[in-house]
Amino acid sequence: MLTLKKNDRLIDIENNSDWTFDCKTRAPDTKGPDNKLVVTWTCVLTNKTGERRFIPESKMAGLFKPREIVQR
Numbered sequence: 001m002l003t004l005k006k007n008d009r010l011i012d013i014e015n016n017s018d019w020t021f022d023c024k025t026r027a028p029d030t031k032g033p034d035n036k037l038v039v040t041w042t043c044v045l046t047n048k049t050g051e052r053r054f055i056p057e058s059k060m061a062g063l064f065k066p067r068e069i070v071q072r
Contacts, residue, residue, distance in 0.1 A: 004060075009067035010045065019045040019053065019064065027056065 004010075008021040022044040032038035041057040045064075055063060
């Protein structure tokens with residue numbers, strides 16, 4: 001997925017709901033190969049009713065797509 005900026009619009013692939021990217025925050029570190037700590041990130045999304053979703057950055061491309069803006 002492309003680099004997201006604040007207020008980028010996204011569509012939930014599963015139910016076609018509209019979400020707005022708010023920020024990216026650091027998630028708890030996990031242990032990777034050789035027991036080294038791996039930094040992970042979580043994307044914070046909001047919708048029109050004020051709900052927030054916290055999506056791991058690694059799953060964003062599979063769950064959301066950028067909203068295509070058609071200008072006429």
